[in-house]
Amino acid sequence: GGGGGGGGGGAPWSSGLYSNEVGDDDGLAWFEDGYQDDWATGYGGGDDYDPLGRDLSSDATQLDVVFLGDSITEQRIGKFFGKDMEKFKSNAKVFRKNYSREAGAKYEGLALGIAGDTAPNLLWRIMHGEMPDDLNPRIWWITIGTNDLGATQCSEEVTLLGILRVVEEILNRKPAAQIVINSVLPMSQEKSGILEITGRKGRGRKKKGSATTVFWPSVKAVNKQLQKFADKHKSVKFFDATDIFTEQVGNRLVIDHTLMEDGVHPTPAGYKAWDKEIIKRIDTIESKDDGNKAAAEAKAAADAAAAAQKQQADMDQAAAGDITDDNYDSYD
Secondary structure (H helix, E strand, O other): OOOOOOOOOOOEEEEOOOOOOOOHHHHHHHOOOOOHHHHHHOOOOOOOOOOOOOOOOOOOOOOOOOEEEEEEHHHHHHHOOOOEOOOHHHHHHHHHHHHOHHOOOOOEEEEOOOOOOHHHHHHHHHHHHOOOOOOOOOEEEEEEOOOHHHHHOOOOHHHHHHHHHHHHHHHOOOOOOOOEEEEEOOOOOOOOOOEEEOOOOEOOOOOEEEEEEEOOOHHHHHHHHHHHHHHHHOOOEEEEHHHHHHHEEOOEEOOOOOOOOOOOOOOHHHHHHHHHHHHHHHHHHHHHHHHHHHHHHHHHHHHHHHHHHHHHHHHHHHHOOOOHHHHHHHHH
């Protein structure tokens, strides 16, 4: 989610979370002294590092999904700029419950995010150690773009190209995997969480119209193009989380503050609601993959049976003298 500098009044990335609680000097030192070294050997300490303390080198810990992103992803595991944060501890409990088989979850998941990151930052991480050869989940789940639009004020076009470049890199590095592009989550600078007001016909107005807050049109435009891209690529899916975090109140579309209190980052209840729908989508992807695998195995078995049947028929013909010794060698 939010991070970096800039942003208008009330924006989460200018609310103090990114400067006061971590500390300007502390945050900069972490980037300057540790950023490149950490990612050269894996996030926070080696290829098998895991924020939940699991042994990722074990065959038993087969990852089903890896989440890539910014602070929205990092806060899933209770961290901010790599540091444990008491205020996000409940988020980590939600993540463990939903993505750790040790805790009874159906799927095994890993969350790799850094607060303030944009799509180019995420691309850099992927290209410098965050996607080693032996990290092969069935699904890569990308949630990025909030900071591109909100913190660095990128255009919709630049934001879109940045996200798609990340997808392209994963497709090149992990061609057998499925990629899910999560929609850029709704965000609002307004304390009310308002995103859009739909106008109505009335005195002095002949047509219906609407008014929107600063970021919402850009978020919708980027998401629309991400959906189009996913529709054209078999191994890429688009997941629209907009309806999870928003609600219609009269003629106003607003962010549900119980699920996204600051207008950018999910609350524990928000992650819980989001994960519920994510798991449903993973179920669909896994089911389809299993169906395709079963179909491929059935075809291979049928082909093998047909080949064996043909070979037996040829051998029977040879035994009956229908095939000469000269051409029988081809059936050895």
